[in-house]
Amino acid sequence: LPSVRSTVAGAQAPDKLTSYEHASTYNNFYEFGTDKSDPAAYAKTLKPRPWTVSVEGLVNKPRTFGIDDLMKLSPMEERVYRLRCVEGWSMVIPWVGFSLAELIRQVEPQGSAKYVEFVTLADRNTMPGVTSNVLLWPYVEGLRMDEARHPLTLLAFGMYGEVLPNQNGAPVRLVVPWKYGFKSGKSLVKIRFVEKEPKTAWNIAAPQEYGFYSNVNPDVPHPRWSQATERRIGDEGGLLAKRRKTERFNGYEAQVGSMYAGMDLKKFY
């Protein structure tokens, strides 16, 4: 998947890349099962083509994009982002895609649109995990409008120079690098502009544990574990590798911190 190096501020993390092997075999994608190895084992059934993404809600130009048209919307950029999972591990992944802002501009949101809701595929025929009641399907995530428009918020179609493997959210997913990984929906089918804060899958499942914002924050522990440190997948030393200190906003505070000025991040976790 051809791309140019992104010049967006913060889009070239200096960290060592996680191996493709680890990034494509250690995944949370509950539609294919809750074990980290399940997505790589079972996502072969997902059909990333043909695929449409419907963009709707409070916009002047609602539109259903075929995946190939969507990919031509803006030039592909390569962006190296840190990915911090809420479970306490992290990776560094070179994604290929463009800012979600490019798509938002095309559909012209109305003034009343305050949030964006992302709906992902829930297909019982191809996704064995959807028959379980671990979460409410389809998996829904959301962002505030300014977050969705932030240049770092990426609509990704590929990684490591290639199209996304199914288990990583083919054919199109979101990547929001300063939030815990679950905020970045995989295999998107619907993007909806709404007035009220969307009810997101994990927030419905465990509201006291997973807030709407879910910004990476070492000072706000998960109710059942600390978020002060993380294990970087593939770090030298394997078993004996030391955990790293987690950074506020996953190290993207310079780029995104101003959006949360004055907000009590302990309350809006």
Next chain:
Amino acid sequence: MRWLGHPAVKPVVFVLWLLPAAWLVWAAFNDRLGANPAEALIRSLGDWSLRALVLVLLVTPLRVGMGWPQLARLRRMLGLFVFFYASLHWLAYAWFDMGFVWRDIVADVPKRPFILVGTLGWLLLLVLAATSFNRAIRWLGAARWQALHRSVYAVAALAVLHFFWMRAGKQDFAEVAVYAAILGGLLGWRLWRWLKRPMRNGAVGMVSARDR
């Protein structure tokens, strides 16, 4: 099932029960534990602790229900394997997850009550392992020793709670339910036998005192 009495059975079972630990050590040193080796190791050791617990609690039902008295002589060794895997499980957590930083461990435990529950279960196992040899039975007296060692039932309950709580965040209880059903069945069988025990001459619990 006469072969169960063969002298080779015990050493064979001993070696078999060492294999999972041996495989995990080999895999750890040869980068075969996947992307997150610490997590894989800690969880595998937890799984094997549970399996060892299931096996040791199977001894009496099989011995009594199937009429395989030869199993009795395996029970202590199987019990010590529960302690062995639970100890490795706890050690792996303290070492590979917490880097043996005790201050962090002390801070981590109240945040993660499931670890407290697991630790409690392990401490009980420590007491049982420490009183597992013949002289301890003589010191304590058979009745007291047996009462003490019934706390393995509490270990089973704590282990299931520990596992349940660990998975609660993912709301993924399928595997927990399997272990809970098996362990529940094994404890239920004992309860059923205890309720059905003959009550002659006020000798309460004669049978259950003999066949734990």
